[in-house]
Amino acid sequence: MPGTRPSSRSPRLPARWRFGVVTTMAVLALAATVSLGRWQLDRAAYKEALQADIDAQKQRPPLDQADFLAMDKPADAVNRTVRLRGLWLAPQTVYLDNRQMHGVPGFYVLTPLALEGSEETVMVQRGWLQRNFAERTQLAPVDTPAGLVEVTGRIAPPPSQLLQIGRASPAASAPTGPAAPAQAEADVAAALPPDGLVGSSPIRQNLDLAAFRTETALPLRTDVSIQQTGAASEGLKRDWPAPALGVEKHYGYAFQWFGLAALVIVLYVWFQVIAPFRRARRDRTARER
16 A cells, blocks of 8 residues: 555564574584594595505515415515515616605616526516716716525515606506407517617616517516515615505595594574574574663
């Protein structure tokens, strides 16, 4: 009617609607942060179990050569000590560049070891050699004994790969299926330059054992390598870095996610419970006056 003011909408409905939306968002945020925190704790527990397995393998009795050769899956015994006997194949020694020890850049020196009494060869990560800072390609002498040698080391995965710009990872393009091994060797052979060598320089950024096996025609194992242990010798240091599992990192992330969950609860209680209660009490006091 003319002259009448439109009735104001009741504040209860918007307030309830706003309360429901805020509550829903708070519940979703709380569920997300708690789930992420628990996931980080699960990752930490997994890596702690992995570290325990590494420590357990190191404490087991050393394998002799016969036991090592008889293993179906030596990769299952990674980090276990093994004692091998064979001949160094010094001409096939490889120097992996840009490897550090105690923060100093240098090379990891790898030499194939032809195992005595078998037709197998295993790649041995013999140790670390400091780089010549004046001339990068000039290598310090490494003593490689002739004749039969005994090597004590830990069963290790193949040599780690550093990021290499401009080259595809062998695993990324590896074929699958029953004909995969033959196809993989054919692909590697097709990629070789006319002289038949891949990176003929002993200094390399990375070493793929399957490609190296094809390159050298050695009966090289490609599933594992051996990380030689012991005191410095032959011009090489062997203070191998421990695997960086990052357990503390996961606990730190979990603390952050649970902290955010606690913050969501505090803010919700303050703005949805305490603040309205204080406001209502203040209004009631003002009316009573």
